[in-house]
Amino acid sequence: xxxxxTHDEAALRDAAALAVELAVKRGATARASAQHEGRARIAxxxxxxxxxxxxxxxxxxxxxxHEGRRGAASTxxxxxxxxxxxxxxxxxxxxxxxxxxxAGLPPAAMLAFAGPSPELYADGPRDPDILLASAxxxxxxxxxxxxxxxxxxxxxxxxxxxxxxxxxxxxxxxCRSARRSNxxxxxVMLAQDEGGSTSAFCQSQERxxxxxxxxxQLVRAAAQRARTGLGARPVASRRCPVLFDPRTGVSLVxxxxxxxxxxxxxxxxxxxxxxxxxAVAAGHLDLIEDPFEPLGLASGGxxxxxxxxxxxxxxxxxxxxxxxxxxxxxRKLGMASTGNADGFYNLRLTSxxxxxxxxxxxRMLGTGLVVTEFQGGKTDPAxxxxxxxxxxxxxxxxxxxxxxxxxxxxxxxPAMLNGIRAVGHDVExxxxxRTGSILVDDMQVGGKA
Amino acid sequence: MNGGGIALDRAxxxxxxxxxxxxAAIGRALGELAGGGADLADLYFETTTMRSWQLQDGxxxxxxxxxxxxxxxxAAHGGQVSFAHSADLREGALRDTVRAVRTLARHGDAGRPGxxxxxxxxxxxxxxxxxxxxxxxxxxxxxxxxxxRIDQLAHAEDARIVRxxxxxxxxxxxxxxxxxxxxxxxxxxxMTILSMVVIAxxxxxxARGQAGLGRRAGLDGFDAASIERMVATAANMxxxxxxxxxxxxxxMPVVLGPGYPGVLFHEAVGHGLEGDHHRKHLxxxxxxxxxxxxxxxxxxxxxxxxxxxxxxxxxxxxxxxPDRTVLVEDGVLTGLMQxxxxxxxxxxxxxxxxxxxxxxxxxxxxxxxxxxxxxxxDPADIIASIDRGxxxxxxxxxxxDIVTGRFNFTTIEAWLVEKGKLxxxxxxxxxxxxGHEALRHVSMIxxxxxxxxxxxxxxxxxxxxxxxxGQPTLRIDxxxxxxxxx
Numbered sequence: 001x002x003x004x005x006t007h008d009e010a011a012l013r014d015a016a017a018l019a020v021e022l023a024v025k026r027g028a029t030a031r032a033s034a035q036h037e038g039r040a041r042i043a044x045x046x047x048x049x050x051x052x053x054x055x056x057x058x059x060x061x062x063x064x065x066h067e068g069r070r071g072a073a074s075t076x077x078x079x080x081x082x083x084x085x086x087x088x089x090x091x092x093x094x095x096x097x098x099x100x101x102x103a104g105l106p107p108a109a110m111l112a113f114a115g116p117s118p119e120l121y122a123d124g125p126r127d128p129d130i131l132l133a134s135a136x137x138x139x140x141x142x143x144x145x146x147x148x149x150x151x152x153x154x155x156x157x158x159x160x161x162x163x164x165x166x167x168x169x170x171x172x173x174x175c176r177s178a179r180r181s182n183x184x185x186x187x188v189m190l191a192q193d194e195g196g197s198t199s200a201f202c203q204s205q206e207r208x209x210x211x212x213x214x215x216x217q218l219v220r221a222a223a224q225r226a227r228t229g230l231g232a233r234p235v236a237s238r239r240c241p242v243l244f245d246p247r248t249g250v251s252l253v254x255x256x257x258x259x260x261x262x263x264x265x266x267x268x269x270x271x272x273x274x275x276x277x278x279a280v281a282a283g284h285l286d287l288i289e290d291p292f293e294p295l296g297l298a299s300g301g302x303x304x305x306x307x308x309x310x311x312x313x314x315x316x317x318x319x320x321x322x323x324x325x326x327x328x329x330x331r332k333l334g335m336a337s338t339g340n341a342d343g344f345y346n347l348r349l350t351s352x353x354x355x356x357x358x359x360x361x362x363r364m365l366g367t368g369l370v371v372t373e374f375q376g377g378k379t380d381p382a383x384x385x386x387x388x389x390x391x392x393x394x395x396x397x398x399x400x401x402x403x404x405x406x407x408x409x410x411x412x413x414p415a416m417l418n419g420i421r422a423v424g425h426d427v428e429x430x431x432x433x434r435t436g437s438i439l440v441d442d443m444q445v446g447g448k449a
Numbered sequence: 450m451n452g453g454g455i456a457l458d459r460a461x462x463x464x465x466x467x468x469x470x471x472x473a474a475i476g477r478a479l480g481e482l483a484g485g486g487a488d489l490a491d492l493y494f495e496t497t498t499m500r501s502w503q504l505q506d507g508x509x510x511x512x513x514x515x516x517x518x519x520x521x522x523x524a525a526h527g528g529q530v531s532f533a534h535s536a537d538l539r540e541g542a543l544r545d546t547v548r549a550v551r552t553l554a555r556h557g558d559a560g561r562p563g564x565x566x567x568x569x570x571x572x573x574x575x576x577x578x579x580x581x582x583x584x585x586x587x588x589x590x591x592x593x594x595x596x597x598r599i600d601q602l603a604h605a606e607d608a609r610i611v612r613x614x615x616x617x618x619x620x621x622x623x624x625x626x627x628x629x630x631x632x633x634x635x636x637x638x639x640m641t642i643l644s645m646v647v648i649a650x651x652x653x654x655x656a657r658g659q660a661g662l663g664r665r666a667g668l669d670g671f672d673a674a675s676i677e678r679m680v681a682t683a684a685n686m687x688x689x690x691x692x693x694x695x696x697x698x699x700x701m702p703v704v705l706g707p708g709y710p711g712v713l714f715h716e717a718v719g720h721g722l723e724g725d726h727h728r729k730h731l732x733x734x735x736x737x738x739x740x741x742x743x744x745x746x747x748x749x750x751x752x753x754x755x756x757x758x759x760x761x762x763x764x765x766x767x768x769x770x771p772d773r774t775v776l777v778e779d780g781v782l783t784g785l786m787q788x789x790x791x792x793x794x795x796x797x798x799x800x801x802x803x804x805x806x807x808x809x810x811x812x813x814x815x816x817x818x819x820x821x822x823x824x825x826x827d828p829a830d831i832i833a834s835i836d837r838g839x840x841x842x843x844x845x846x847x848x849x850d851i852v853t854g855r856f857n858f859t860t861i862e863a864w865l866v867e868k869g870k871l872x873x874x875x876x877x878x879x880x881x882x883x884g885h886e887a888l889r890h891v892s893m894i895x896x897x898x899x900x901x902x903x904x905x906x907x908x909x910x911x912x913x914x915x916x917x918x919g920q921p922t923l924r925i926d927x928x929x930x931x932x933x934x935x
Contacts, residue, residue: 051530052530052531052553053531053533053811054532054549054553056534058536073515074515074516076517076518076536077536085516092586093514096512096593100508103510128552190852198853199852267614268611269648269657375881376858376879378846382656383876385877387859387879387933388879405855406855408879410879444931447929448700
């Protein structure tokens with residue numbers, strides 16, 4: 001067994017099945033999920049271990065449906081007494097609330113009793129000793145890099161490993177479980193000159209240790225980003241084209257995907273209303289969802305209602321073909337669940353317009369702003385009003401002129417999505433989303449007068 | 450009355466009893482944890498129960514209940530911290546958790562039993578909030594009725610309010626801190642949070658408004674008048690935002706209203722004065738103690754002992770009663786917020802700011818209730834003093850980069866001001882600045898100090914906590930406003 005876990009999948013399936021069984025005895029239909037996660041994390045800075053952590057979490061959540069009403073309760077214990085209490089509490093809540101005809105389990109025939117389960121787990125060395133060696137190695141490399149450049153200081157080097165288990169049981173006889181793993185490394189570097197200090201980080205996250213970005217590459221990227229941030233200054237307020245690098249471009253994709261979730265749609269908390277069949281983004285864009293990518297960070301064989309997702313187009317030629325629906329939100333909208341009760345699976349933004357590597361995208365940008373970091377801001381989901389404080393690069397005739405800070409960037413998401421001119425080939429994955437850098441034709445930059 | 454013997458009794462019943470633990474067992478575990486020459490060792494036991502009800506579109510159709518418990522074990526050797534936690538509180542599991550810490554720390558022989566520690570000191574009582582049970586299911590009908598009333602009130606505000614979502618969440622947390630120096634302290638922390646979001650619609654345009662109330666109290670802590678104010682706040686925000694014009698862009702004077710806009714001082718001052726950032730020399734304020742960092746008249750205080758505020762704590766999560774720490778006095782940097790670890794390493798004392806999200810998280814220096822003290826100006830005069838600028842009354846959070854001191858926050862309710870008059874509401878805009886620069890541009894401070902309504906939260910290194918922020922109306926002469934109206 002794993003060094004990080006203290007339960008196995010069978011124990012989790014048993015706990016979930018027991019909760020369902022007890023609820024059924026009370027006349028309800030029900031679903032229960034049990035999860036358990038073990039984690040180790042080591043942070044090293046300047047040759048010293050700063051923190052060494054081991055953690056183990058677990059939980060069981062039950063949702064019951066009784067006489068058209070719903071109740072939900074959860075506990076951190078898998079013992080019978082706690083599970084009985086959870087059943088009591090969930091039934092008691094169902095007795096207090098008003099009925100909701102749209103609540104309830106999905107039709108049993110729709111459940112993923114069998115069907116493909118993507119690989120989510122890879123065996124690997126995740127012992128704290130291994131993590132310590134890995135973080136120490138990165139820290140030593142960071143010190144070596146810092147010695148070659150007097151503007152640099154070493155920040156934290158972190159190695160983290162997680163293993164988790166998840167089981168789902170329903171009163172329709174569904175009972176499946178999954179095991180997943182996650183390995184992360186990140187490096188923080190600081191840079192300082194007479195103009196001030198800046199910090200930057202670079203991280204890698206995978207389900208398989210061997211797939212992680214090599215430590216030296218992480219450290220060098222963090223150092224390069226910190227150095228690039230030196231000498232940053234504002235630009236004057238203006239309208240200009242904007243290039244989101246792949247790490248910031250992800251947020252445009254996730255803002256759009258968030259607006260296409262069932263919850264946003266039926267609550268009207270979305271800037272794209274009744275979107276199916278409508279063009280909401282530039283005509284050269286496709287957005288594809290794939291739940292089954294082996295070792296994908298957002299892969300899964302079934303959602304928390306027991307339904308499978310599908311590999312499909314969300315956008316085709318800028319037109320919405322699919323939403324992210326649970327059985328509850330789909331009933332509210334008079335549609336069928338898409339197996340997205342837990343949100344979206346792996347998403348990939350692609351474009352049929354000419355793209356290129358980052359340098360080619362800079363040339364396409366011509367004169368304008370590259371966004372490398374969001375410092376804070378907000379998207380209003382109801383209106384699509386989009387505003388951010390950003391850090392980035394000022395580019396003229398395709399060449400980087402200087403780093404930029406103390407500026408804001410504002411726009412309306414519908415106009416921004418329709419104004420996308422190109423997507424780069426410099427594709428990166430951040431969690432569930434893959435995209436290259438994204439070139440938007442025209443936005444409002446706020447800076448010095 | 451809370452803390453002291455009352456809280457210890459509650460902790461024994463809620464935490465220790467069910468796990469079959471007693472003080473002798475805790476003393477043994479602590480002894481082993483502190484073995485190998487730890488400078489600091491503690492155990493933090495926590496049990497939290499939560500109950501919630503949600504209203505959607507006129508009806509309460511969802512509710513939830515959760516319960517969790519666990520223990521976090523920490524040992525520090527100098528600045529090196531080892532930490533493990535477990536949801537299992539029985540003595541065998543506690544011993545395993547302590548051994549995991551010893552193994553991580555690599556100090557001494559992990560298998561060697563330590564000397565048991567006598568727990569002979571407690572932290573005394575406090576009167577900041579009562580040791581009550583807010584999660585009690587007998588309150589269910591009253592909460593549901595209240596949510597339905599909120600829905601009716603909101604729709605009655607204006608026919609353009611087309612959707613109301615509201616929820617109530619009651620949380621009871623009981624903690625017990627045991628430290629290697631013999632302290633055994635407990636606290637019972639009730640908390641109830643009401644929140645609502647409304648959507649207004651007119652001519653196909655939609656806008657959103659939000660509001661909430663948080664208290665360390667049960668149902669009786671929510672009087673009719675404050676509920677009506679909350680509903681009016683959310684409804685007015687949505688209705689105002691229906692008419693919002695694009696915000697202006699560029700550097701201009703900004704007036705910040707009283708209450709939640711005090712998040713400015715949380716971001717621009719507070720985070721940069723947390724002890725850990727100073728010990729690691731990361732803060733933009735590092736080495737500036739005793740120096741002028743703000744305009745005169747600017748006094749910023751962190752006080753964990755304000756009655757009823759969500760940032761208040763009878764004891765912090767390390768058992769230390771809260772201080773009133775003057776961070777900036779009349780423009781001069783005077784204080785840092787400390788937890789035990791960083792205070793110990795900086796030859797200072799803890800100010801009662803050691804806080805953690807849960808037993809599964811490490812404590813850090815964190816803010817409690819952080820506010821700008823009152824000035825003397827009439828708020829109306831402050832708005833009237835603006836030739837062209839922004840008057841912002843509600844924000845949606847904020848961020849700061851500790852290293853550079855750069856902060857930002859985004860308005861969710863603001864107006865364009867011209868010739869001293871409010872011209873029109875403006876769409877959400879991000880305001881940015883650099884802590885020490887913005888503070889020097891504070892030119893007028895009002896006499897209307899107020900606090901947020903109990904909805905303020907603070908995130909740091911992935912840990913989220915309830916805090917309180919506050920300020921009187923104030924004018925900042927120059928701030929960058931990032932709207933869409935170029």
